[in-house]
Amino acid sequence: MLFNSTQFFLFILIVYGLYLILSHRWQNRMLLAASCIFYGAWDVRFLLLMFISITADYLCGPRIYYAKDRQTAKLFLSIALTVNLVILLFFKYCNFFVSNLTSLLSYCGLTVNPYTLDIVLPIGISFYTFQAMSYSFDLYRREVIPPARYLDYALFVTYFPQLVAGPIMKARDLLPQVLKERTVTVEKFKEGCFWILWGFFQKVYVADNLAGIVEPVFSATSPRDGLTVLLAVYAFAFQIYCDFAGYSNIAKGLGKIMGFDIITNFNLPYFATNPVEFWKRWHISLSSWLRDYLYIPLGGNRQGRLRMFRNLGLTMLIGGLWHGASWTFVLWGAYQGALLIAYRAGEPLWHKFRSLTGRLSLPSGLLYAAKLFFFFHLICLGWLVFRAQSFEQIFVMLRSILTGFLPVNQQAAWQTAAAILQFTWFLVLIEIMQYHLDDLKFILRQSPLVKAGFSYICFLLLIFYGAEGTRQFIYFQF
Amino acid sequence: MKNLAKSFLIYVFPILLLVLWIETGLLAVRNSYSQKKILLEQHLAEHEVLILGNSLPWHGINPGLISARAFNLSMVSQSLFYDLQFIARYTPRMPALKAVVLCVDYTSLEDDINLSPEYWRSFFYERFFGFPLESEKFAWDIMRFSLIKLYGGDETLRLARNLFRDHLDYEQLENGFAPRINPGYLTNESEARKRVNFLHTCMNSSAIPRNSAHLREIIRLLRAKGVIPVLVSLPVSSGYTLALDQKKLQKMQETIQTIATESGISYHNYMFDQRFATEDFFDADHLAVNGAIHFTNILNLEVIKPLLKTTNPD
Incomplete structure (x- = not known):
């Protein structure tokens, strides 16, 4: 069930209606049932998989928290993590590893019959396994107390708004909210409506419309000119951002x-x-x-610069692989790691550069704009790698940008640029204000006239120019 | 609670009112489907010949040239499922009906709405004719519930600006026929190949049993009522025939021939008819207005006249 579907509209009306009239205990039970329906609407079989993870974590939880010594706690922490990692590795990476191992062996002259399974990737598996693992880590660090009721823990993992595409809530942040009684106020309701409306706007108006520009370029069989590729990469930068941020905001x-x-x-x-x-x-x-449960346990930046670079690189590689079983994601992770390492390594140089520009008394706005422009293009290069279907496509697209930039039909390119502007102008306008005021919810603090203007523009663009059809969220595949 | 109601009144209610006004206004706008219904039902009891099928007969058969009162009930991308709905719904109310021309083409039997980008047409059949959806896959599609989404933002705003006084049925004549001018446009081989490649994306061989069953049911219903069905394949451009997948074509023709033989009805295949030249076509598979005249005269002479003679020897 997708947020941007009519089924979900009916679903949330019923769920929220029930939520308002039930007591805390029954609210949790109803939310758990609703979450199972929400997830089961894709494939009911994978509910079982999720409950294997939930049960293992629930059973290990008290043994980690109340263990007499750290060794026992570590043992049960390992068991809980292993169950989640086995599920994740098998369903997400099994075929990837087998096919790559087969290729490697055949490269070495050994012929083996590749045995790959017809594995369906359970939706949102990377999100809920990471969320479940955070529970075991937080118990081990004694940052949460194991809940007494199985159903409460199950709700922590399955809570439907963030089940399939995050945000990945840490146990220490979400579990206490499951356990304690929650209050619904008019202010919270209004703020919630703001986030929902803004999320829908990002997803249905910006991301889904930009998908129509991105997809033909990345699925084209023949190479396109550099300008078309560049515009598609710009469009993808906004598409992936609004697709994912839209889901998170909803x-x-x-x-x-x-x-x-x-x-x-x-x-x-x-x-x-x-x-x-x-x-x-x-x-x-x-x-x-990744910072709390991987980078810092690896040593973070506490053991010298070389170790820090290693930890950064490793963390980002795993972060890249988290997105999917593909070498393009690994490359994207490596690229992000390289950017971080280069930035950290060059920090003394940046400081010198900053003091130099300070002496030249360049306008700070201009300098900021130049840095923004430069770094945005570094991020876009990463998005090209992320979106490409193969290394060959990355190479072909980069070559187009560097050697065959101008298209034969420049009018089509201008139309594409105009379309990107059409779908992003309001987003950019609001984000500039959010950044300038350092307040993501500044709209809620404006006069009724401004709030009404914001609401009408969002609604009208959604109603009249929201993309047709119900397009799945990109991050569901991760 | 009062605070919440006030917010709703300021921020949401005006939008709801606007949407309601537009949806109501759009209901009154005439489109090809609502117009088809009006035209069909105007003289329902008088039609003697009915033409069913997709855009090929819609643009290719002019009932005005048929030697009996005829109506063209075909529409763009109309599947055999909807042909069946029309027969089941309307033939009991058509006492004069003698013959039905069932147009089948290369795509008819493999037509799969689940693959078609024009699945939204089923919402028009549901809304204006009350027919069930061909596929439950689209039961929750927003276009099913909103005409704004069905027509799209630009068209909706254009219609709203003119206070819904415009109509969207530009091409249909009173007899249901939609003539197409500009002969020879897009009939070259590369365009034909593009067209066939597109059609292949909407075709699915596993749909053949389902569509064949619809065709058999149409024939059964018509025969039960004493109406003569006749199967016809319309002419297409030579570039189009060259681009077709020969295996699919053979399967289609064999299946249609089998159904015709087992039902004891005739099948007239004009797909490769040499009497049609490039100028007769609007694009790769659609006849232009002159081609439609040419074809309807042939159809009338070779199929309909002899058929009507058997029903009325005098």
Whole structure:
């Protein structure tokens, strides 16, 4: 069931109606049932898989938290993590590893019969397994207490607004909200509605319309001119951002109207001017998960620069592979790791550069715009790698940009550029204000006239120019 | 609660009112489907010959040239499923009906609405004729519930600006025929290949049993009522025939021939008829207005006249 479908509209009306009249205990039970329906609407078989993970974590939980010594706690932590990792590795990466191993062996002159299974990727598996693993980690660190009721823990993992595409909530953030009584206020309801409307606008108006520009270029069998490729990459930068941020914002809004606080997953990422800042603004729940449960345990930046570079590279490689079983994702992760390492390694140089530009008294706005422009293009290069279907396509597209830039039909390229502007102008306008005021919810603090203007523009663009058809969210495949 | 109601009144209610006004206005706008219904039902009891099929007969058979009162009930991408709905719904109310020309082409038997980008047409059949959806896959599609989404934003706003006084049925004559001018446009081989490649994306060989069953049911219903069905394949351009998948074509012709033989009805295949030249076509597979005149005269002379003679020897 997709957020942007009529089924979901009916579903949420019923669920929310029930939610408002039930007591806390029954709210949780109803939400668990609703989450199972929501997830089971894709494939009911995979509910079983999710409950295997839930049951293993629930059973290991008290043994980790109440263990008499760290060794026992570690043992049960390993068991819980292994169950989740086995599920994730088998369903997401099994065929990838087998086919690559076969290729490697045949490269070495050994012929083996490749044995790949017809495995269907369960939707949202990377999200809920990571969320479940955060529970075991947080128990081990004694940051949460194991819940007494199985159903409460099950709701923590399955809570439908963020089940299939995040944000990945850490146990220490979401579990207490499941356990304690929640309050629904008019202010929370209004804020929730704002996030839902903005999320739908990002998804249905911006992302889905831009998909119509991106898909023909990336699925073309013959090479396109550089300008068309570049415009498609720009369009994809906004498409993937609005697709994913749209989902996260809808999830945040749905949580808010039920009294949950779901973290902000995207904080104006394209206003970042360096990779460290970008990863503090993009997919915040995943980057903070990787930081807390992988980068810091690996040693973080506490054991010298070389170790820090290794940890950064490894974390981003795993982050890339998290997105999917494909070498293009691994390359994207490696590229992001390289950007972070280069930035960290060059930090003394940046400081010198900053002091030099300070002495030249260049306007700070101009300098910021130049950095923004430069870094946005570095991110776009990453998106080209991310979206491409093969290394060959990456090479062909880069060659088009570098050697065959101008198209034969320039009018078509201008039309594409105009379409990108048409679908992004309002988003950019609002985001500039959000950035300038340093407040993602500034609209809620405006006069009724401004709020009404915002609401009408969003609604009207959605109603009249929202993309046709119900397009799946990109991040469901991860 | 009062605060919430006030917010709703300011931020949401005006939009709801606007949407309601537009949806109501769009209901009154005449489109090809609503117009088809009006035209069909105007003289329902008088029609003697009915033409069914997709855009090929819609643009290719002019009932005005048929030597009996005829009506063209075909439409763009109309599948055998909807042909069947028309027969089941309307023939009991058509006492004068003597013959039905069932037009089948290369795509008819493999037609799969689940693959078609024009699946939205089924919402028009549902809304204006009350026919069930051909596929439940689209039961929750927003276009099913909203004419704004069905017509699209630009068209809706254009219609709203003119206070819904415009109509969207530009080409249909009173007898249901939609003539197409500009002969020879897009009939070259590369365009034909493009067209066939597109059609292949909407075709599915596993749909043959289902569509064959619809065709058999149409024939059964017509025969039960004493109406003579006749199967016809319309002429197409030579570039189009060259681009066809020969296996699919053979399968289609064999299946149609089998159905015709087992039902004891005739099948007239004009797909490769040499009497039609490039100028007769609008594009790769559609006849232009002169080609339609040419073809309808042939159809009338070779199929309909002899057929009507058997029903009325005098």
